Amino acid sequence: MTTQENLRAADYETIIPVSRANTKVFKTGQWSQKKPTHHPKLSPCREACPVGNNIPGALAHVSKGDYNAALALILQENPLPGICGRVCYHPCQTSCNRNQFDETVEIRSLERAIADYGCATPQICSSPTDNKTTIAVIGSGPAGLSAAYFLALFGHRVTIFESRAEPGGVLRYGIPEYRLPGEVLNREIGRILALGIDLEKGVRIDSERLDDLQDRFEYIFLGTGAWLPQKTGLSSENRETIQYGLDFLSHEKKEIFCQGKKNIVVIGGGDVAVDVARTARRLCGPGTVITMIAPEKEGDFPAIPEGLAEAEDERIRIIGEYQPIEFIGNSHLEKVRFVRTKVEKDRVTGRYTLLPGDGNDLLVDADLVLIAIGQLPDTGLFLPEIVDKDFSKVFVNDLGMTPSSRFYAGGDLTRKRPAVADAILSGKRAALSIHLKANGYDPEIIIPALTLGQGSSLSISAYIEAGLIDLKKVVQFAELNTLLYRKTGAEHGTKSPPETRRTDFSEVNGGLERKAAIDEAKRCFYCGSCIGCDLCFLLCPDISIAKEGDRIYRVDKDYCKGCSICATVCPRHVIEMEESQ
Amino acid sequence: MYKENTVEDLMRSGHFACPGCGVAIAMRLVLRALGRKTIAVIIPSCASIIAATHPHSALEIPAFHGTFETAAPTAAGISYALKIRGKSDITVVAIAGDGGTFDIGLQSLSGTADRNEHYIYVCLDNEAYMNTGIQASSATPRRAWTITTPAGRSARKKNIMEIMAAHRIPYAATASIGYPQDLMDKVQKAKGIEGTKFLHILTPCATGWRMAENLTVNAAILSVETRIFPLYEVFDGKKYGITYEPQGLPVEEYLKIQGRYRHLDAGQIERMQTETDEEWESLYRHVTDCQRKGAL
Amino acid sequence: MRDLLSGNYAIAEAVRMAKAQLIPAYPITPQTPIYERLSEMESQGTLPGVMVRVESEHSAMAMCIAASLAGVRVFTATSSQGLALMHEMLHFASGNRVPVVMGCVNRVLAVPWSFGSDQTDTLSQRDTGWMQFYCEDNQEAFDTVIQAYRISEATMLPSMVIIDAFFNSHFIEPMDVPDQRLIDLFLPQATLPERFDLNDPAFISNVVTSGAQFLPFRERAFTDMEKAKEIIREVDIEYRAQFGRGYGMVETVQTKDAQLVLVTSGSMTSTARMAIEALRDKGLKVGLLKIKAFRPFPSREVEDALQNIPKVAVIDRNISIGKEGIFCQELKSALYNSTARPRIYGYIAGLDGLDVSPEIIENICLEVLGKEMPDNLPIWVKGN
Ligand SMILES: Cc1cc2nc3c(=O)[nH]c(=O)nc-3n(C[C@H](O)[C@H](O)[C@H](O)COP(=O)(O)OP(=O)(O)OC[C@H]3O[C@@H](n4cnc5c(N)ncnc54)[C@H](O)[C@@H]3O)c2cc1C
């Protein structure tokens, strides 16, 4: 039996190929020098968004139903998401890559959903070792609130001075309730003030007080807005039956102007004019004819299109390419005469000029005229060296600083684009500059580095998480792997029916239901943002992408053959191939 | 020691697949879904080369290199042996190419399917004999160029799924590397079913399809979205269900990224579209029939 | 226990008693009764193993190989066309070093189609790396199946247990079927290597990348086949001790003083035994060499038995077209280097089961004794 035992004991491993050695000894990565890098980039929506909201990041959270995380992310850049989510002119949506696929993602509605359904507290973004300073913020409009918010997050002591009884500026005294309910405003301002900001209401700052503030505070932020009406220059403007937009809207008893009026003419084509017209609609009877007339072409009105459409639904007549030349009537106004006009934009300055157009004059019956053709800042109380007299505004540089180094300014006072989001940006810019300066950093270097793409907006989160996203590379539609997306129409929120709107100041837009918002968030391509879909990880033929945590992937260059599948397949263009040495 | 219930890769880096290989991706996904308690039978094909040459293995599980036409009975043989030895919790998977499945191995595959032997058969279809250098198989689509069909193949691609369905095996499904989760879900579904399970996975091959190597996954996606390779399941050979509703993109989107279709003129592309539409309709009829009968 | 069994049934009985665990099978005359008998046993619940009714012999062997690699004792049986179809898998089995035992019933290969015995089917698998045992009768077939499992599992090489069509396969003979307990003692449960170990996973039988890698595996199979000779002897001795029967790789009958030794294999040997008796009775010094083991080829035994014998007549029930009878060729090559090698006379007889009667064999012997030099080509024996 000995022979048999010998053979049995023989090493079975040697009689046939039994292969156990790990193929990892073969460094197949040497086959190619091309290697991928995960390189989050900027989405065009974010580049366009003045507040620099991390839109794809937030929508990715919403798509998973996580409104809290979404809000936390949004609050890194935007102190007023519930407000922007209702009234912003959404340049993000205009730039959204999805426009080239089917239609834009309803970013604004989603921002609103995040603000309304989410629950989060803003994250303090200073370290205890940072220098702390003191700042007075004058004006509690979005510019002032934003400056105060970010300064507080950086750990500085802030006091807001507001001349009116309640904070909010135009948000409270201009934009009507049917677009921006008071409770939303209170909620958002409450969240800002809860950061430990002092608010002194009913305190109008005049030149004297300003001197006093200079003694008490290191820096002063000016955000007093633009409240003086721009006038038509026509001689017969000064009568009861002619009112100015913001004065009218902020008037405590504006209904008295409207009572019994049959023909109301609103002059102007911007948001203020629309709000004036729609407010007038709610204050007078349904029989009243309300006509909105502006020099721009219909369709080119500067107002946010949704608002205009809602105005039309509320039976407001809209007429373009006319400007008033005469108010007709004696003690009582009877008609307004308009002339044909066209608007020309100067390519260089971007300013509009009104030129005579072709066509007959227009005579419109009117027993009330509401003029909303712009507001100008009151620059009277400021040091002359910081005021631009010609354009009645305060000068600021790219850092939000006025020519006087302890003074910063923002919002409508600086006569940049008059919009909430731009006001927020200006406040953020000034806050960051002040913080950097107070800590001995050079804002001239840092602020451009935090600027999103070619746009003007700034990211605070980029300041904190330096380097996580390449802020200079904006993902183009053609770079996305759209094969992995489906064409679907956007989710639109509900609107209250036009009939009820004629008397009612309750909110017109219902916003998106939770579920609809989740569906809508899923439409987002998440351009340039990794959402941890794992496709690159799972589809690497060479198992060369290791997953090291949520949305953290590491490429193993020893084995990556540079096939570029990961880069090609990533639906969001996060990954790029680079030559490695 | 193997760990249970952990999702991990059972394929190792350093294998010799061409860059961008669809077969490698599919193998990886299949093994991920199967887990460590798996024995693989691999037959001559790109997969066998990827699994590596002696003394190396690119696999973390036991595997056997069988003969070209016997993936099925080899897997079934192991499965019987495991059962005889009382090891009922180990999955046996046969991994074969299209040549090994549609052509030379069809008889033995049919045999095991007929006997409903307990294992999973995975066909990694790259639509030609690639390992031997791009010769046509009966899985090569009509009009596709291969070295042995220089003017394009004249016969249509064999419908292997209908063949397998005709065996009334408990589960047959198509899957695609373009839809990794769906693929892994199907593998796991198959794992839980007693009897013969068949998975037909399209694995685009950059080399053989004359295509850029970064495009294999996109090609797989396009094959689904154009309905050239619809994703569906068949239970018991009768109950059909579409698992992913394709967009129905024009087939040209799929054809144009592949050099093997470069010679097609507009008329031929048109006919490809018509044929694809017809196949899809016939599949859809199966599905709606089932729905009508309340089978699904 | 004494029993009356055909050769096929004897093999089936041995397979049952050897407790083969997996039996993929496929029908082909004249082997089919093995398959049928095993199926009958299975249906009666007396078969310890599992039968699989595969769709081809090729798959049967594929399944045998796979299951064997997974540590299970297997069996299958075939003939002729079936064996030829299996050819690829026969190499694959030995290459994989699986101890498969296969029953083979010799039958002619088409064309012409026929059913009678012809060893060409198994002999043309000569180079597949299988051991081949040609059995003379049904008892030997039974005993050899039992022995083959021991031998194969010790050498990790597959074996064919071969009988002749009809003469063995279908003719019923009285034989001894040992007690199962004794068989179990002789042939315990298989303890084969389990190649698929989840705890120590390996890729089995994958591609080698060079001749340098390939060669050691073939060389190892070769040396293990050489060592098998010793194992065959030992197993046979043990078997004889246990059951009172043994066969050796070859058997010699009255060769010591022989002027002529007749060489046969398979069922023809029994007839040859009678012919030898008759010739001896006539005073002619004729002996017999029965070759049982064809692979490994018992060169030493053959040399021991045949050197110094003046003449050797080989009767082949097979033909290698273009040369001669296959046993004849093998003998010649085995004896080529011996100092006193005999003259070797080749006869082709009994193809397709043609009767090879004692008289035919006697006539062959007489012819050889009277012939000075062998012919260049084999002599075809056409019957009485
Ligand atoms: C009717 C209306 C509708 C609009 N709709 C939209 C819209 O839909 N979307 C959009 O993006 N933008 C809209 N805008 C524009 C947008 O509201 C303004 O651009 C934005 O509010 C400017 O913010 P701000 O902080 O600069 O000024 P404001 O909001 O004007 O705030 C300035 C604050 O400073 C206070 N203040 C002024 N002087 C002093 C002082 N001396 N001492 C203390 N406090 C002082 C004021 O009381 C006020 O609270 C609208 C504007 C109006 C008027």
Ligand SMILES: Cc1ncc(C[n+]2csc(CCOP(=O)(O)OP(=O)(O)O)c2C)c(N)n1
């Ligand atoms: C019986 C037999 N005939 C031919 C071959 C040669 N051979 C090995 S792999 C192969 C092609 C495999 O093609 P396919 O099954 O499609 O797999 P792929 O290489 O495309 O992955 C061929 C023809 C073989 N190994 N065995």
Ligand code: SF4
């Ligand atoms: S798809 Fe999403 S991330 Fe891309 S631009 Fe649109 S909203 Fe932004």
Ligand code: SF4
């Ligand atoms: S493929 Fe998915 S996981 Fe990979 S980088 Fe792109 S988004 Fe992130």
Ligand code: SF4
């Ligand atoms: S998919 Fe894998 S192998 Fe290909 S480039 Fe990316 S990391 Fe490298």
Ligand SMILES: [Mg+2]
């Ligand atoms: Mg192939």
